[in-house]
Amino acid sequence: MLSNDMPLTDITLKKLQPFDRPYKRADQNGLYILVKPNGSKHWHLKYRFNNKEKLMSYGPYPLISLKEAREKRDRDRRLLLEGMDPATVKKERKRAAEVEARGRFDVLAAELLEKNRLEGRAEQTVKKKAWLLDMANKDLAGRPVMEISATEVLAVLKRQERAGNLETASRLRTTIGEVFRYAIASGITTNDPTIPLKGALARKRVRSRAAITDKDRLGELMAAIDTYGGYRVVALGLKLLALLHVRPGELRLAEWKEFSLDDARWTIPSERMKMRNEHIAPLPRQAIAILQELKAYSHPDALVLPSQSLKIKPLSENTFNQALRKMGFGKEEMTAHGFRATFSTFANESGYWNPDAIEKALAHVEGNEVRRAYARSVFWDERVKMAQWWADELVELQRVAMEGGG
Template identity: 40%
Template sequence: MPLSDTAIRNAKPADKPQKLADGGGLYLLLNPNGSRWWRLKYRVGGKEKLLSLGTYPDTGLKDARDKRDAARKLLAAGVDPGEQRKASKAAGEERAANSFEVVAREWHAKQSATWVELHASRIMLRLENDVFPWLGSRPIADVTAKELLATVNRIVDRGAVESAHRVLQNCGQVLRYAIATGRAERNPAADLRGALPPVKQTHLAAIIEPAAIGGLLRAMDGYNGSLVTKCALRLAPLVFVRPGELRQAEWAEFDLDGAQWNIPAEKMKMREPHLVPLAPQAVAILRELHALTGRGRYVFPSGRSSQRPMSNNAVLSGLRRMGYATDEMSGHGFRAMARTVLDEVLHFRPDYIEHQLAHAVKDPNGRAYNRTAHLAERRKMMAAWANYLDTLKVAGNVVPIKRKAG
């Protein structure tokens, strides 16, 4: 007789397991501990097999019969339902192992070895905040252009168009990595070219007119905040490195007697070591600061802990405290200042300037210059730059920059 819900509920456990048959090979196994398991008995190639169909009451009588009928249809088609279940599970596990998030984290781990720490952390934060919540669990081979566009459009909708472009670029890199490693066949990010609003070009605020530079230098000399911040402000225009490179400077990297700063590759954006010749004015600032922070690791330590460098916003906050607004001067602005004036006023060769800015520069044969390329000329350039800044501080007759034709 077929089972009924009443018969199942009224069945009492015994000392040994009991089989309550329903028909078609389906039965309910009632264990001495009271658990009730649905089982399907079937034969394939003359061999008897069992298939688990769930537990009662989570799987009710009707659901168990539906699962039995589906399994018997597979048998009629010559398919072993047990083997089919194993194959489906294996396929599901493989798809989970190849989810967008898994592949993205694998890609990030491989690439981050060539990135500076701040750049690597920013990319992972973008993925964690703006991509993984929507695409992270999706098999990467199944991600569509429509899904990808919906994901980055959420970023556009909050007004962060530039971030949306960067996220799309990162997703494209992850998808290309998936193709290269056999987890996907095509890159849907390529289909979205032109789908996002264009990024409005903005330039980092920088003071480049000589008279205004003089005013900034005088303001920094009169800065009444902490000595660490004041020295960072005064040193920034003399070395014009990236803000992160300046704030993370360590005393072990400096040779003050040799007047140079050797920045290791892991701190540089291009992952190449960089050498900064130091003008006498820069050495004087560093010797003054050494009396205060020279016993520690960092040249510009955090005010909260000498074991950490100063914060990202320390120099910016110093500029704001002196009255310079966000659209007037930024931490990166010292680089634009040096690049413009060294070229248009002091007329140094552009490749000397670009090399000192740690930009990718190649020689006439297409080879990248090494860290000591044109070192003698760059030493002269840095000394001339420091002397020129001293003249601007005097606030004499300063000739404004005359733009080159074209």
Template identity: 40%
Template sequence: MALTDVGVRNAKPTGKLYRLFDERGMYLEVSATGGKWWRFKYRFGGKEKRLSLGVYPDVGLKDARARRDEARKLLAKNIDPGIERKVQKAATVERAANSFEAVAREWFARQAPGWATSHADKIMGRLENDVFPWLGGRAIAEIKAPEVLAVLRRVEARGALDTAHRVHQNCGQVFRYAVATGRAERDISSDLRGALPPARHTHFASVTEPAEVASLLRALDGFQGTFVVQCALRLAPLLFVRPGELRTAEWTQFDLDKAQWRYTVSKTKTEHLVPLSTQAVATLRELHALTGQRQYVFPGRDVKKPMSGAAINAALRRMGFDTKTEITGHGFRAMARTILHEQLRFPSEVIEHQLAHRVADALGTAYNRTRFIDDRVVMMQRWADYLDRLKAGAEVIEMNSATG
């Protein structure tokens, strides 16, 4: 007789395995402890075989019969349902391994060691927030350009056009990696060039007029916060390194007797040398008395960690500056680049090397930490002297070249 829901539900353990048979080869197997499994017995190629149809009560009687019927349909086509299940399972595993998310995370794992942590976090954040929820589970080879465009449109619709362009770029990198590793035929994101409106790039807020720089410097000197942040504010315009490199500076990187700071550039992972002006050395010696026994030049509240990434901008806001329109910690770089070239007449290549930018020369050298070092030593001292004169209220007009 065919099984019933009540009969299945009331099947009790007897201390040994037994079976309750349904129709067309299906039966319920009840273990000695009461576990219940649906089975389907069939013959294929002259051999008797069994196929699991699921566990009761997760799979009810009706669903178990539906699974049995699907298996019988395969048998009618001369397909072994047990082999077919293994094939489908392998395909599912392969699809999961070749999904957009799996490929993207593999690409990221290979690339991230060469990136700054902040840069890596931004890329993974974009993928996790804006791409994976919609494309992550799809086999990367099956994704079409309109699907990627839909992802980009969602980002654009919330007013983040620049982010949409960056998402497009990251998707392209993932697709090209998939092509290189044999999991996609082509980078379909390339079909979307021009699909988004051009992004309007904005630069970090900065002050580049000498009179305004003078007011800024006097305000920095008057900051009433902690001595550590005071020193960071005094050094930021003198050194004009990236804010993250300043706040994570370690005492072991400095040779104050030689007036040098050597560190690895966070963005390019290249070694960099910053010549220190006498003013910078004086500030660092003052600070060394307080933090010199610590790892970080600018320790945070937890002295085992560096100062917060928001500390400089927070201090600027406390002094009344708008960090969106007037000045940011990163804006000191633009300030130095502009005035060093336009007012102090230093050559662009000398300035760019001091900024640790990759600027290829005629020989193809992208960056060398000691290139133009003599000129850079002169430049950094003249820059510090120039700022001192500005702060003192002098009308400074410099027309000499770096070597004049």
């Protein structure tokens, strides 16, 4: 029961004994203490706001003393006089404290990385982002994102620009912006200071990856690959790159379980694709023959293109380009990635194929999901024919080159 006869004292509070049911003892102006059967005592304030009875909890006695409980009561009664609900104000204070604790740049950067991992982003992508965020943390760690200005971020970026790392500076701006957009979505800030920095950095001159688009020279390249004297898996891998025009990383990490030679198709899992969408590539006869040969170099449950030194590891990132250099094709003429541009050029210039089918073959992702599904189904038969046409073209160009252009 509540009693308003006398205000509470510390002596009274200490003497309060538990009963088999909870009971209340009033202090003044809505403040009371609740005594529970287990002997615990908790402070509460009963008040009315907008004609509704409401309750505030102040914590346990004696951790919260009588004096402290009254101070909290008086603070909340002042809020009521100003037309504010103490419960709402308490929630806002709690949220502000959480934001302050969580709202540091380095904390949010770590959360963003974990989010990327949970989303299944490629390990290499997460590693690169972590490297960039470590760079940003040297200046921004410990700083509340709400207080970080565009000028402060620009100073971080300019350090990379002055060192000549223009691409790094650009990527760093994008990655820092991701942290701020994550903070905005989390309700921690409303501003992304990287937005006004667009155009503030020197731009790196973009160069297309070198690719051969001359028929004679392409024939010479295919002949050089066929007679390559190094590790046979490298030559076979280069042939597959030429035939299948996939990204080098997609091929280097390929596993046998992804291939169905009976169905003449290769299903590249989404986690290895640039745009995080599964890609199915039709296999021409020549590609199937190469894959059959590759079986002698690896285990059926392992990588298709194993490293020569350690079979459980893939070929290194630079292996294909190094082989091209040994064959006499410089970096300004051809790269491993350039096989994609080579195929695109010849396929588009032939006039035989629907440009959308060519784009689908290159795994250039259509933004609209319905259109993407439509393209996959409608262009499959055309892509199968196009894959065999391209393989036959390469064989013929190689034959001409090896016969001296006759």
